[in-house]
Amino acid sequence: MDQTLINRIVEGALLASSQPLTLAQLKDLFPEDEPAPPGSIERALERLREGCQDRGVELVEVASGFRYQVTAEVHGWISRLWTERKTRYTRATLETLALIAYRQPITRGEIEQVRG
Structure with missing residues (x-):
C-alpha cells in the first residue's frame, strides 16, 4: 500500500470523525490481511500536520487522540457561525x-x- 493512499485514508477518517481518533483507531482502519506498513500512519499524520501550515485549520494531538481544529488566528471569525441564543x-x-x-x-x- 502506498503512502499517498494511507495519507488520504487518515485524512478522510479525521475529517469524518466527530471525535478525536487515537493511533490505535487509525491503525484499525486497515484490514488485518493488508495492514499499513510500520510507521506509515505516523508519517501520514506528520505530513498532514505540515500540510496545514498555511491554512485555517491545524492537526493537533489532544489527550484523546488526533483531530483537526481551527487555528487561533481565525477563531474569532469562525466562532460567529455558532451564535448563542x-x-x-x-x-x-x-x-x-x-x-x-x-x-x-x-x-x-x-x-x-x-x-x-
Whole structure:
C-alpha cells in the first residue's frame, strides 16, 4: 500500500470523525490481511500536520487522540457561525427562581403554596 493512499485514508477518517481518533483507531482502519506498513500512519499524520501550515485549520494531538481544529488566528471569525441564543424564561420559571432566591431553603410544597 502506498503512502499517498494511507495519507488520504487518515485524512478522510479525521475529517469524518466527530471525535478525536487515537493511533490505535487509525491503525484499525486497515484490514488485518493488508495492514499499513510500520510507521506509515505516523508519517501520514506528520505530513498532514505540515500540510496545514498555511491554512485555517491545524492537526493537533489532544489527550484523546488526533483531530483537526481551527487555528487561533481565525477563531474569532469562525466562532460567529455558532451564535448563542439568549435564554428566555417563562413567567412561571422566573417566579419560581425569585422564590428560591429570596426564601432559601425552600421546599417544593412551599413554592406551590406561595404561587397558589
